[in-house]
Amino acid sequence: MTPPAQSAVPALPAKVPxxxxxxxxxxxxxxxxxxxxxxxLAHDRAEATPAREWDTTTFGLGWLFRYFRWGPSRWPxxxxxxxxxxxxxxxxxxxxxxxxxxxxGLRVERVQLVERAAVEETALWRARWRAAGCPAxxxxxxxxxxxxxxxxxxxPEPVLFDPTELRQVGQGRDRPLWMRKWVW
Ligand SMILES: [Zn+2]
Numbered sequence: 556m557t558p559p560a561q562s563a564v565p566a567l568p569a570k571v572p573x574x575x576x577x578x579x580x581x582x583x584x585x586x587x588x589x590x591x592x593x594x595x596l597a598h599d600r601a602e603a604t605p606a607r608e609w610d611t612t613t614f615g616l617g618w619l620f621r622y623f624r625w626g627p628s629r630w631p632x633x634x635x636x637x638x639x640x641x642x643x644x645x646x647x648x649x650x651x652x653x654x655x656x657x658x659x660g661l662r663v664e665r666v667q668l669v670e671r672a673a674v675e676e677t678a679l680w681r682a683r684w685r686a687a688g689c690p691a692x693x694x695x696x697x698x699x700x701x702x703x704x705x706x707x708x709x710x711p712e713p714v715l716f717d718p719t720e721l722r723q724v725g726q727g728r729d730r731p732l733w734m735r736k737w738v739w
Contacts, residue, residue: 580632599618
C-alpha cells in the first residue's frame with residue numbers, strides 16, 4: 556500500500572507583514588464615534604436569532620453586508636467614518652466584527668494572514684485600490700495578499716473566522732501561507 560501523497564509544503568510568502576493589525580481611530584469626545592458603535596451593537600442585537608449562537612460559519616454577521624461592501628478604505632479610519640463608507644476593507648471589517656462579537660461575550664483575537672490569490676485578482680484589486688486613491692501595500696505580490704481575520708473562542712472549539720468572506724478560514728488548498736495571532 557502506498558501512503559497518501561503529502562501536500563507540498565507552501566513556500567514562505569515573499570514579504571511577511573511586520574505591522575500590527577488595523578485599529579480604528581477613536582476620536583476623543585466624538586459623539587459620532589460613540590454613536591457608530593451603539594448603532595452597530597443595537598443592530599446586532601436586533602438581528603439575533605435562536606440559531607445564531609451555534610452559527611460558527613457566519614456568526615450571524617451577514618447583516619453587515621446589507622450596509623457595506625468590501626473594498627478600499629482610506630486610512631487612518633475612524634469609527635465615525637464607518638456609517639458613511641461605501642466600502643470597508645478587511646481591516647475595518649475585522650475591527651467592526653471583533654467589537655460586535657466581543658460585545659456578545661465572545662473572546663476574540665486578531666489574526667493576520669498571507670493568502671494566495673490569482674494573478675487576475677491581484678491585478679483587478681490593484682487597479683481598484685489605485686482608482687480609489689488608496690495604497691495597495693496589502694497586495695504583497697501578484698499571487699500573495701495580506702488579510703485580517705479573527706480567532707473566535709466559540710464552543711466547542713476556537714474558530715478562525717473571516718468576517719470579510721463570512722466563513723471559516725480554509726483548512727484545505729486555500730489554507731493561508733502565513734499566519735500570526737495578535738494578542739492585544
Ligand atoms: Zn469620530
